[in-house]
Amino acid sequence: MKEILNKKSEDYARKCLDKTLDLGLSFKLNSDVKQKVFDKSMLDKMIEVPVNGIELNKLLAKFEKEVIPYCSNFSSSNFMGFPDAGNSVAGISGAILADFLQQNLINSSFCAPIATYMEIAVITWFRELLGYKIKPIKSIWDVGGIITYGGTGSNVTAMLLARENYHSDTMTKGVFNPNKCKVIIPKGIGHYSIRSSLMWIGCGDNVIEVETENFKYNLKTLEKTLVENKGEVMCVVCYAGDSRTMTIDNFKEVHDLVKKIDKNIWLHADACHGFSLAFSKKLKNKISGIELFDSISTDPHKVLEIPYCVSALLIKDPQKFKLITSTSDLIMQEDFAWGQITPFIGSKSWVSLKIWFMMKNIGVKKIGEIIERRHKMALWLKDEIVKSKEFILLNDVSINSVVFMYVGDKEKIDNTKIDELNEMNLKIYNYLLNEGKYYLHKFTIPDNLGVIKKDAILVPLRYMSGNDNISKKNIKNMLNHVIDVSKKI
Ligand SMILES: Cc1ncc(COP(=O)(O)O)c(C=O)c1O
Structure with missing residues (x-):
């Protein structure tokens, strides 16, 4: 029975596992955050019990076509909203x-x-x-x-x-x-x-x-x-x-x-x-x-x-x-x-x-340098936001998170219209999610620094640089993309 690993199925297992590795690496190295947006109506078909099995090579080919394009790629240099990409080669080993x-x-x-x-x-x-x-x-x-x-x-x-x-x-x-x-x-x-x-x-x-x-x-x-x-x-x-x-x-x-x-x-x-x-x-x-x-x-x-x-x-x-x-x-x-x-x-x-x-592979010293780079990238984005006309910053950057909002023109913020600003940022978030090109995170947060109105509940966007593939150019492109999206909605 080649489905179960033993000496007789070794060659077959090696081929399938090579293909598995290949799929994993190609996925991580793809630049898209998501190639396709998953439609929940597909669930009905997914829950059918697999009574008869599919040969693993064929199953892997099917998986490549029908599943991987819908997965979120934390390794993409446009994935900027959530923790780590998990890209240590030794860690994956x-x-x-x-x-x-x-x-x-x-x-x-x-x-x-x-x-x-x-x-x-x-x-x-x-x-x-x-x-x-x-x-x-x-x-x-x-x-x-x-x-x-x-x-x-x-x-x-x-x-x-x-x-x-x-x-x-x-x-x-x-x-x-x-x-x-x-x-x-x-x-x-x-x-x-x-x-x-x-x-x-x-x-x-x-x-x-x-x-x-x-x-x-x-x-x-x-x-x-x-x-x-x-x-x-x-x-x-x-x-x-x-x-x-x-x-x-x-x-x-x-x-x-x-x-x-x-x-x-x-x-x-x-x-x-x-x-x-x-x-x-x-x-x-x-x-x-x-x-x-x-x-x-x-x-x-x-x-x-x-x-x-x-x-x-x-x-x-x-x-x-x-x-x-x-x-x-x-x-x-x-x-x-x-x-x-x-x-x-x-x-x-x-x-x-x-x-x-x-x-054992990277060592504490070099890991420290990676963490420092993430912090520096976040500080760089913070400066870009402070310099910009369109965005406001909502936190002091302590590690690698930059909480910000699109406000159109920060000279003209009306703090009696916070609901409208929240709605705008929520729309931007949803647009990005459906589009699949970038990922930024969102949540609610009190305006603790009093940037718009002290302790008002805001719905900002959040960049987090737990992804070491990100460059300053990627970040700049993301900000420009958010501005473009805001014009579309
Ligand atoms: C500060 C903090 N603590 C705990 C957790 C929970 O961690 P996990 O999702 O690994 O269970 C999170 C997750 O985002 C977190 O941000």
Whole structure:
């Protein structure tokens, strides 16, 4: 049976896998964001159960024609709105090899004898770069981090740690009073995964949003909120690069304030984006103080040239994972079985291998230079926007995100007509999405800097330079294209 890999099917498998690689590379190297726009009415045909199989070569040819043209190409130099293109060649090699090698990191001795230790190495590299202390590692309890399948997985595990840390025994007895499981996040820019996490882990919708100034906590309001809710706040979340503006909060100040009021509050840094700065000697100081936080979420698939999906949750005191462990005789009670400290995950593929390959291949120094280039490109666009007649800038560029709006003529903005401006930018976004030539992101955001009207809710466009194929010329062309589109609508 040639469909199943064995010695007899080797030649056939090699041919098909060569073709697979070829398709993947040709796709990534195509300049279009999307070649065709998918029509949802095609779903009816797609959901027919495939009773009789199709020979793989034919299936690949069909896939090339009928699926790939509809995929979004993050590698296109016109894709400017969302995280990383995942273009590390070594990272892609690691991703492919992980699927070939089929290790399961739930246990070490028989499922993942070397993979377990290579994953520990990756986590330890991250811990060291972010400034956490590294102690001798004699078991899984000394590592101080876990690999999850995404920033959301890391954030929910951090919330679980915060809950158990603040109210011991919720693991066995459950949550008695969700109102004492409050979590503070910055208003208007927090990632939804924190609120969702609280609901998933039985703490209810107990997020408190605190006012920000320039998208960072207003420390006075934070203090007042902490005092008013004393004994009921289990965690404060701070961003090193929030999803919208990529602003970095004042970690040291927030740490000192929170721990002065209640030292049991868990401090969580969502650094899914901003941890990348730790690779650059020049930019690292922007996240200083992050090492004081109890936990840090990182998302290599957003910022390190790594294909989806992989995240790492790091914690300051490795032993704290004991708070949330739950084991079974099906997980080996051995010193290095990851399954003992990875809530929500059973079988675990070797997703950290792509990080291992990328870091070994590019090295910290050069990765730092890549991160610096992304930052510089964003600063360059910021200057173009400030110089322009047609666009306004809505954030200070801290990492690689530029939040802007098309306003026609910025000398003539009418702040009583914000709905019209929002609608215009939404139309531009939808036009670009349907056209498939460029991609810029969009969301809602408070006008924290008071560019149009203080704290009015705006619907801007967002450039994000997590794509290293982008040049200044591409960016300039994008701005001109947006102006052209605005004239058409
Ligand atoms: C700041 C931040 N945290 C967490 C997440 C969730 O990450 P993931 O999509 O990998 O689950 C995101 C995703 O955009 C994010 O921007």
